[in-house]
Amino acid sequence: MQPTEEFFDALNRDVKATECVENPFFAAFRNGEITVEDVKVFADQYYLYIRTFPQILAGLSHRVEDEKIRKELAKTIVSELGGSEGEIHFRLFEKSCAPLGVKIADIGEADYLPETVALVDGIKKMFLEGSIESALGGHYTIELSGLPMIASFYEGFRLFPESTVESLEYFYLHLLIEREHVEWIHDAVEQVTGADEAHAEIRKGALEMAALLGNFWRALYAKTVKQPVTA
Structure with a gap:
């Protein structure tokens, strides 16, 4: 049986090696490559994810x-x-988009990418139907990837001249609390560690969620920064 500390060390390495933690879409935000038009596309997709997540959790x-x-x-x-x-x-996220002239569509009213639907449906299936261990593993990945995600988005949003200290509150807040979120889910996951079978389920859920998130960010990059060239 793998000791708990070693298990978390290995799990962290595996998750951080995926595109849910670092990817071209995050880099584009940090590098100032995201335009207001890109935010309009991104916001509707991201909003579905963050609006439904607390309910599913x-x-x-x-x-x-x-x-x-x-x-x-x-x-x-x-x-x-x-x-x-x-x-x-x-x-707060709505308020961060408002100064840019971006009004987020109501849930169900936007044209969602297949990868956006797959992410939300995947979270629902994992959290509401899968094993508790795999669901906790998936939640662990979401929180572990949260800080690099927010940090990247903040770097992009703060470059827009229309953004203000008040409108950036969503990012300031999450830069502070994401570490707490990781600590909380770490403590939750720790309650189900101890057996090899449980470790396997946790890792399975963690990497499945990493794949769903990686696909989501890859699709957004293709839809915004790297738009396909048409003839």
Whole structure:
């Protein structure tokens, strides 16, 4: 049986080696290659992901039997919904797009990429139907990739002249709290470690989620920065 610390070290290496942590789309944001038109495309797709995630995570919280795990999941759910007095996070993202003239479509009203639908459906299937261990592994990947994602988006958004300190609150907030989110899911995953079978399921979910996210970011890059040349 692999010791818990060694398991997490290996899991972190495996996830960080995938395109959910570093990819051309994130690099394009950091390098100032994203235009307002690109944001218009990106925002609708990303919004579906972040708007539905707390609801799906609440479903996973309902499924778990261990109260310690449920507590850690609940921390992230409450955080995403603004805590006791803060703004719901997807509303903050709306505010970050507004100065650019980008109005995000209501859920179900946008033309979603197949990879966007696959990501949201994949999270639903994993969290609501899969094993608890694999679902926790998938959630671990989402949180582990959150900080490099937010850091990249912040670098791009802050370059737009229309952005203000107030409109960038979504990014400031997540630059601070993403580490806490990782700590919470780490503690949740730790509750189900200890057996080789559990480790295999956690890793399976983590890498499946990494693939879904990698496909999502790759599709957005192709749709925005690297648009196909037409004859």
